[in-house]
Amino acid sequence: MWRIIAVLMALVPAFCQPKLIDAHVHHNGDAKFLDRLLTRLDQLDGMALLLVKPKDLEQVKPYLEEHKNRLVGIGDIALDDPQAVEWVDRFHAAGFRGLGELTRPRKNFDDAKYAPIYARAEQHGMILLFHTGIVSRTRPDVSEDVSVDRLRVTLLDGIARRYPRATIIGAHLGNPDYSWAAEIARWNPNLYFDLSGSTLIKKQEDYTFFKSVFWWTSVASPHTPKSGGSAFEKIVFGSDIFGGELEELDRSIERYRRMLEACGVSKEAQANIFAGTLWKILQRR
Numbered sequence: 001m002w003r004i005i006a007v008l009m010a011l012v013p014a015f016c017q018p019k020l021i022d023a024h025v026h027h028n029g030d031a032k033f034l035d036r037l038l039t040r041l042d043q044l045d046g047m048a049l050l051l052v053k054p055k056d057l058e059q060v061k062p063y064l065e066e067h068k069n070r071l072v073g074i075g076d077i078a079l080d081d082p083q084a085v086e087w088v089d090r091f092h093a094a095g096f097r098g099l100g101e102l103t104r105p106r107k108n109f110d111d112a113k114y115a116p117i118y119a120r121a122e123q124h125g126m127i128l129l130f131h132t133g134i135v136s137r138t139r140p141d142v143s144e145d146v147s148v149d150r151l152r153v154t155l156l157d158g159i160a161r162r163y164p165r166a167t168i169i170g171a172h173l174g175n176p177d178y179s180w181a182a183e184i185a186r187w188n189p190n191l192y193f194d195l196s197g198s199t200l201i202k203k204q205e206d207y208t209f210f211k212s213v214f215w216w217t218s219v220a221s222p223h224t225p226k227s228g229g230s231a232f233e234k235i236v237f238g239s240d241i242f243g244g245e246l247e248e249l250d251r252s253i254e255r256y257r258r259m260l261e262a263c264g265v266s267k268e269a270q271a272n273i274f275a276g277t278l279w280k281i282l283q284r285r
């Protein structure tokens with residue numbers, strides 16, 4: 001009897017929606033980071049989409065299996081890796097639910113070269129997390145084949161239309177092309193954005209600005225798709241923690257909350273932004 005109860009107790013968390021789902025956490029390769037992340041997620045009743053490089057797959061796989069209620073694996077492949085499609089299959093077979101953060105491509109995101117990767121991801125029902133907008137240049141002394149022009153947010157429109165069964169998340173709301181990001185999300189039901197990066201810092205004195213970007217709440221018009229919710233629900237929470245800097249999670253939550261409050265976004269919509277939307281997506285198989 002007790003054994004049955006113990007088994008049922010272990011199953012319960014897998015079916016309960018957490019309070020927070022972070023769409024964008026980079027694993028820094030250090031196993032100790034996973035323990036720290038897990039502790040923080042337990043405290044917050046949170047879950048994280050953990051972006052894992054191919055080299056770390058074997059290290060992370062058993063950990064993810066053990067903590068399914070807190071961690072969801074996302075395969076951090078390089079679009080230009082000649083083995084990219086094989087990696088998609090490998091990550092999928094290991095129980096990973098998506099790919100990303102897809103960034104620094106040699107060609108435009110929507111180039112035909114990457115079509116087999118997206119098609120395979122769609123076949124597996126995976127989430128695609130793309131970096132959009134400006135890109136850091138951490139070693140200005142070294143020549144690199146990178147350009148923001150290849151990561152323009154508008155390129156996600158064609159990808160969202162061509163792969164309707166894939167869920168696409170654009171990181172950073174196309175910084176600084178916010179209006180374009182929101183408008184293509186408005187018409188593509190499979191496209192969402194996170195607001196990680198420098199945007200909520202840059203705009204901290206002007207958070208109501210986002211009302212002009214996510215403008216269509218309760219608008220009934222033949223020129224806007226039917227939707228009952230808040231326009232802000234095209235946003236999902238993402239912190240973009242990298243290098244093990246877990247403190248960024250708390251700062252991100254605070255910035256998101258302040259912006260959403262400033263824009264008068266309802267508690268119900270905020271619950272979807274912080275967890276509900278991604279939870280529904282993750283329930284699909």
Ligand SMILES: [Zn+2]
Pocket residue numbers: 101103130131132171172
């Ligand atoms: Zn990014």
